[in-house]
Amino acid sequence: MLRPRHRLHPYLFLAPTLGILGTFFLFPLGLAAYRSLYRWDLLTPPRFVGLAHYERLFSSGEILRTLTITLSYAAVVVSGSMFLGLLLALAVNRKGKFVAFVRSCVFSAYVVSWVSVALLWMWLLDADAGLVGRACKALGIGEAGLLTSPSTAIYALAGVTIWKITGFSMVVFLAGRQDIPEDLYEAASLDGAGPLARFVHITWPCLRPTTAFVGTTSLIVSFQAFDIVRVMTQGGPTHSTTVFVYAIYEHVLLNLRAGRASAMVVVFFGVLLLLTLVQLWAWRMGRRSR
Amino acid sequence: MTLQRRALLQSLTAAVFGSALGCSRDADRGSAQSVALWFSYGGKNREVLERMVHRYNQSQQGIRVLATFQGDYFEALAKLRTAIVARSAPVMSHVVGEVVPYLHEAGVLEPLDAYPDAQNLGLVPALAQVGTYTPTEPKPLVALPFNRSTPILYWNGAMLERARLSVPESWDELREAAKALTVRSNDRVSTWGLECPISWWFWVALMGQAGGEVMGADGYPLLGEEAGVEALQLWQRMVHEDKTMRPPPGRDYNAWQVTNQDFLAGRAAMIYTSTAFLRYLEEHATFPVRAAPLPGFRRRAVPTGGTFFVMMKSAPDHEKQAAWDFLRWMMQPEQTIEWATSTGYMPVASDAVARLEREGFYQKSPNDRVAMDQLKYAMPWPWAESLFRVQRECVDPRLEEAVLNRQDARSLLNEARKQALEDT
Numbered sequence: 170m171l172r173p174r175h176r177l178h179p180y181l182f183l184a185p186t187l188g189i190l191g192t193f194f195l196f197p198l199g200l201a202a203y204r205s206l207y208r209w210d211l212l213t214p215p216r217f218v219g220l221a222h223y224e225r226l227f228s229s230g231e232i233l234r235t236l237t238i239t240l241s242y243a244a245v246v247v248s249g250s251m252f253l254g255l256l257l258a259l260a261v262n263r264k265g266k267f268v269a270f271v272r273s274c275v276f277s278a279y280v281v282s283w284v285s286v287a288l289l290w291m292w293l294l295d296a297d298a299g300l301v302g303r304a305c306k307a308l309g310i311g312e313a314g315l316l317t318s319p320s321t322a323i324y325a326l327a328g329v330t331i332w333k334i335t336g337f338s339m340v341v342f343l344a345g346r347q348d349i350p351e352d353l354y355e356a357a358s359l360d361g362a363g364p365l366a367r368f369v370h371i372t373w374p375c376l377r378p379t380t381a382f383v384g385t386t387s388l389i390v391s392f393q394a395f396d397i398v399r400v401m402t403q404g405g406p407t408h409s410t411t412v413f414v415y416a417i418y419e420h421v422l423l424n425l426r427a428g429r430a431s432a433m434v435v436v437f438f439g440v441l442l443l444l445t446l447v448q449l450w451a452w453r454m455g456r457r458s459r
Numbered sequence: 460m461t462l463q464r465r466a467l468l469q470s471l472t473a474a475v476f477g478s479a480l481g482c483s484r485d486a487d488r489g490s491a492q493s494v495a496l497w498f499s500y501g502g503k504n505r506e507v508l509e510r511m512v513h514r515y516n517q518s519q520q521g522i523r524v525l526a527t528f529q530g531d532y533f534e535a536l537a538k539l540r541t542a543i544v545a546r547s548a549p550v551m552s553h554v555v556g557e558v559v560p561y562l563h564e565a566g567v568l569e570p571l572d573a574y575p576d577a578q579n580l581g582l583v584p585a586l587a588q589v590g591t592y593t594p595t596e597p598k599p600l601v602a603l604p605f606n607r608s609t610p611i612l613y614w615n616g617a618m619l620e621r622a623r624l625s626v627p628e629s630w631d632e633l634r635e636a637a638k639a640l641t642v643r644s645n646d647r648v649s650t651w652g653l654e655c656p657i658s659w660w661f662w663v664a665l666m667g668q669a670g671g672e673v674m675g676a677d678g679y680p681l682l683g684e685e686a687g688v689e690a691l692q693l694w695q696r697m698v699h700e701d702k703t704m705r706p707p708p709g710r711d712y713n714a715w716q717v718t719n720q721d722f723l724a725g726r727a728a729m730i731y732t733s734t735a736f737l738r739y740l741e742e743h744a745t746f747p748v749r750a751a752p753l754p755g756f757r758r759r760a761v762p763t764g765g766t767f768f769v770m771m772k773s774a775p776d777h778e779k780q781a782a783w784d785f786l787r788w789m790m791q792p793e794q795t796i797e798w799a800t801s802t803g804y805m806p807v808a809s810d811a812v813a814r815l816e817r818e819g820f821y822q823k824s825p826n827d828r829v830a831m832d833q834l835k836y837a838m839p840w841p842w843a844e845s846l847f848r849v850q851r852e853c854v855d856p857r858l859e860e861a862v863l864n865r866q867d868a869r870s871l872l873n874e875a876r877k878q879a880l881e882d883t
Contacts, residue, residue, distance in 0.1 A: 210540075210565070211540050211541065211543070211544045212540060212543060212544070212562075212565035212566075212567055213565050213566075225881075297726060298724075314708055316708050316709075317706075317708040317863075318863075319863060319864060402708075402709070402710070403709065403710040403711060403713060404710065405709070405710040405859055406708070406710075406859055406863045407856070407859045407860045407863050407864055408856060422537035422540075422541075423533055423537065423851055424848065424851055424852045425540070425561075425847070425848060425851075426852075
């Protein structure tokens, strides 16, 4: 076992990372926690209000509403992008110029900026002039417009997000699929396994680490959602698309409430911490069962 | 070959002399006092403002105004507040009327009374600070009117003539006109009778027409009481019962833009929007655009809107002096005329209005006259620090809930009132 020459050496090696984390993550978080106890509009002196912001956020139902919206959005985005990404990866896992072209097309959406994607889809989803909006209207979905109805707006945003990030999921799944030795498939075929059995017993188990990675990255993307909300719905209609990050932005910059926004930040951090713990627990359980 | 070399040498010499001249000109401009102006216009209004700032910079040598676009009103305000805290605010900006009392009470605005000619700018009272607010005690001059507006009714001249309708004067007539102008086929609407952003400004207009006030003299948030409910119920009836009004998707100015686009595309026969878009709509419509005062109910009433120029108290004195020179220039009749006739906003100088009358501008452009005529029904805003917060946080979200989710207007406004009274 390696032993440091001096007991301070490990801390010196950790210092740059700790410094960055402390300066840009822990200090602002501590500051937000401190500010959340004050009523502050940036311009006038802060006034101590204790836990009033938290009491107000919970009693008004704002936290529950925002959490429900964020989790609904995240659930659709994570499951949709994983499912489609895997499906596309399996479909384009072959050689040929046409398949390479299709792969490039699907991935291209991922490199386009969120604002451009949002503007493009606002036009596509328009109930009167948009291709997708009109098609949905003809099918009886979102008569008034998918972005106009409080019951459909968040799913429309989730759909746009899936469209944008599925290319990334596809590429990662494709890399994972190409790492699986072909011998396994050949042996399974000789044993009489059909395509479905090969997928269930070889592809899916071998892709588990890839699936965990895709799931985590798309979860991060969905919890960071802001640009798409800002451009397409501004949190509306009737707060139906006010996800956590947008709610924080709205409080601090539009409603002039830095204190309440800070309380939202602390709660959001708590939610993310809880999700991380659940994820770690699931990962450890998965390793133990192997 | 020789000729080519000579031509090359001539070009090089010219380039060297040219850049030297350019440098000397830049050096001259370099000695000028630079002052920052943050503004919030896009499109045509931005072009007009930049043209005017350029003209001001060319008209003298001592001051150079640097105008920078900062997003829409709310985005610009957010940036301004953050910049004030970070001590990097511009010396000048323009802000919506509803936020002026808050900024003043926060102590960030420079009082302008003592600046040269501040008392003799000859402004239209209803558009200047003095007539825009009803403070309970005298307040210092902290805001100069710039792009001032009122909401007006725009209608598609061709559609109204085809339907043989006259301009609606009352809420009842508005509902009837909207019914007559709505075009349906197979239960699908191709043209909506009326489109109006579900937003504070238009609700305040309706609430005022129903006889209400935003706040009492003591600053209590009345929100129109029963009149506020009636205003919301008018929208609810037109959207859900008559099915003649389209609430545009999006919030804030996004909804305003959709309203304009629907009007221009013939998807809405009448719209409520600001005078600010008059020139834009006239220039882009393929049909005659007509403007009319907003229909009344118990009375005629209309809020004023738009923005005021403000100066930051924290700026250095020499910058404030230079900024004042620019602001004074912008208040002159020539400039207010250029701004108003190029955009659709109202001229803020009394002499400018008189001159436009004299020169027959309003006879030639009757649409421009509508907002000016409506000024006699203008409702002043209460001078309340909380006014902006009441608008953004308490009322605006509930208007959407009432109209889109068809929730009970009375209980929503009660909730809004309760929230407005909360301190934290």
